[in-house]
Amino acid sequence: MSEIHGIGGPLPAIPDDMSVAQFMLDYHHPFRPVLAQPSPWLIEDSSGRKVWKEEIYSRTDALANSLSARWKIGENDVVSIFSPNSVDYPVIIWAVHRLGAIVSPLNPTQTAEELKHQLKSTSPKLLLAHSSNYATALAAAQIVGIAPDRVVLVDTASGLKDPAVRHATLSELIDEGVKQPKSFVERKLNPGEAKSKLAFLSFSSGTTGLPKAIRISHYALIANMIQVATFLKTDKKPLSEASLRPGTVILAVLPFYHAYGLAFVMHFTLFHGATLVVIPKFNFTDMLKSIERYRINYLPLVPPVAVLFCKHPDVKKYDLSSVRAVVCGAAPLSGELMTQLATLFPEAWIGQGFGSSQVISPFTAYQADDRIGMTETFTMIAMASPNCKVADPSSAGVLISGLVARVVRADGSLAPPGEPGEFVISTPSLALGYLDEKATKETFRDGWLYTGDEVIINEKAELFVVDRIKELLKVRAFQVAPAELEGFLLQHPDVADTCVVSLLDDFNGDLPLAYVVPSAAAQARMETDPAEGDRIKAALIKYVADGKTSYKQLTGGVEFTDVIPKLPSGKLLRRSLRDRARQMAKQGLLTSVPKAKL
Structure with missing residues (x-):
């Protein structure tokens, strides 16, 4: 296998001489549906005001x-x-x-x-x-x-x-x-200028610490909208019967600062003739009320919200019969959850996409750790086929139109269908790189994005995520860099060394757990007073809670260890500690009980 092309054939012309604003407000692309009856673009959830x-x-x-x-x-x-x-x-x-x-x-x-x-x-x-x-x-x-x-x-x-x-x-x-x-x-813009003219500086967590600013051109977002529109045209049903069609009412609770909410929910669905019900703050029961009140048809979700649909007692109190599609991205969605969603919404199309998705792979015995987020491709690169009512839960979807992928072995050669390797992508929606030139050179090479994901792609262009080569965690669909938490913990006087790994949780995805080597002073206090260890753990959890945003907490707890295993180069052997933590969790041997809640 040399290269794998997304389905849907060649792309139509992508305008390269206009801004995103001009594309959305002033221009009519041939793939943009024409509404039979005008509909509002936005509805303010709290007031019902139509815009x-x-x-x-x-x-x-x-x-x-x-x-x-x-x-x-x-x-x-x-x-x-x-x-x-x-x-x-x-x-x-x-x-x-x-x-x-x-x-x-x-x-x-x-x-x-x-x-x-x-x-x-x-x-x-x-x-x-x-x-x-x-x-x-x-x-x-x-x-x-x-x-x-x-x-x-x-x-x-x-x-x-x-x-x-x-x-x-x-x-x-x-x-x-x-x-x-x-x-x-x-x-x-002059012809071709949209490819280099910056529209956004969006942030994505870096594997080595603090978030990195990603340089997104106007052309990248416009191209991705056209790519997704081309992909959806592979649907065998007429547009009037598709799950996402003109006049569809969309749930817009996913944050607009995130690539999923910004590129797909806000821009693509408006391009496709939908109406967005804009919700500023997530509250599950209030969201159910909004679905009933506004007869919302299309639910772009992340898996923690999907879990609530399957488990929250309030779901039965509301009329959700208007829902005809549920699409999940940004984090894992297991086969069990897919089945439960299909039962809850028997008439709906159920699928997930890889713009920043995470899946359970049938090729391995552990949960995959896909973490790229795909802000770097702004944003969709794979989607569930619109022709199947409930998508294959083991697959992250089918590569979308206009995208070219390679699966690269460790020796640099290209893998054949069915064989794992690093996922490498070329797409017209590719970002221009990071503000950090060094990081750009590591990830963006000769027009290709090296994602750090280990994947398998079959002959049908279906994508299966096997493992995460890079080390980012996903907590409630948000990227968390272990190195950022480690650097912060090392500033605490009771910490001599540390390594952050994840436990697994259906709702949160990853629960960050910190292995900590206590400092000499902390160790001396613990030897004098055995209860001091619990106080130090509680203090470290509070230290992170006070200094970091809500999804960057040590919800997996703190465990003491004598040494953090490392390679001679100093690189943390994170996977060995991760496997140890998950095994201990199964056996009930962790001294810190995870605090995650629905």
Whole structure:
């Protein structure tokens, strides 16, 4: 086998002379469905307010006008969004793109210390935050030198504890932009320029520590939308009967700062003629109410939410008969869960995709550890075939149209069908690399992405993930770098050495567990007082909880060890400790009981 091509034949023309905003608002691609009846683009979950294309268009241009007039936002300036989902999230993105500037979407649950790193990496000219995390945004902005008047609220000031704080709000900026003369000339791209012009700086956890900024071009996102549209045209049913068709009402609870929510949920489904019900904060019971209230048809999920559908008692209280499709990505979905979902939604199409998926492989005796996240391919590279009602749970899907893959053996040769090797990808949606040049050279080589995933691909272009060559964990579908937690733990005076591994959990995916070699002082205290060991473990768990965001906690606990096994080069033998921890968990021998809950 030399190369494997995704199904669906050659791609149609991909525009390379327009921004994402122009593609979404001003241009009609031949693969974009024409709606028989107009439908709103967005619905605000809390109020039921419907937002139509005309309103989005006018708010986008008004905001671009205000950003240009007030702060001179323009060519290659970075604007960071530190907010949960909002109906104005796409307005912010497309307004920034109108000006030739770059969007950096950020996780709104981060601590000020975590946010500081990302702001330092991208040097934004403006930071848009929500009232719920405005204090965090101000603290991080002060550290990196962003003036307080460049921190803007995306909602009203009602959530602020200090009413005396002076700030601009998004609504004020839009009103201002409507009233004043036009102050900007929209950035037009030359032929081919969309391939190099940055649209996003999105963050993905690095295996060696802190998250890395990934450089995403306008062309990459536009290409992926067209790739997915081409793939869906392989459906044997007419478009009017497809699970994802014009007028479909989509659940938009997945965070828009994440590649899955940003590229697929927000951009592709709107391109495909859907309506998004935008939910800013996840609450399972409230989400069930929204599905019933808005007759939602299509559920893009991550497996922790799928687990709740299968186990939460409130599911039976609501009418979910409108659901005709459930698609999972970003983390593992077992065959058992697929079966339970098919029982819960007997009329629905059930599948999963590899944009950042994780699966149970039939070729191995352990759970696969796929961790690339695929922000680097922005975002989908494999999807369940639209022609099967319930997808094969052992497969991460079929390679989508326009993608070329190689399976590379350890010796650099190409593996034949059915034989494992590293997953290497070429796709028109490929990112331009990281801001970090060294990291770029390690992962992006001659137009190919070396994912670090060990996979098997068969003759039908079906993808099976076998193992994760790199070391990222996935906690509730979020990437966690063990090295980041290890570096943080090593700053604690009671820690001489450490290695973070994972236990497995149906809901959370990975539960980070830290093996710790106590410092000499800690060891001496434990020898004097046997109860001191438990106090140290509790203190380390709290230390991480106080310093890291919610999904980067030591939910697997802390275990003491005499030594962290390493190669002569110093590389941690993480897998040996991982296997030891999972075996001990099965035998009930762990001294720290995992604290994960549904």
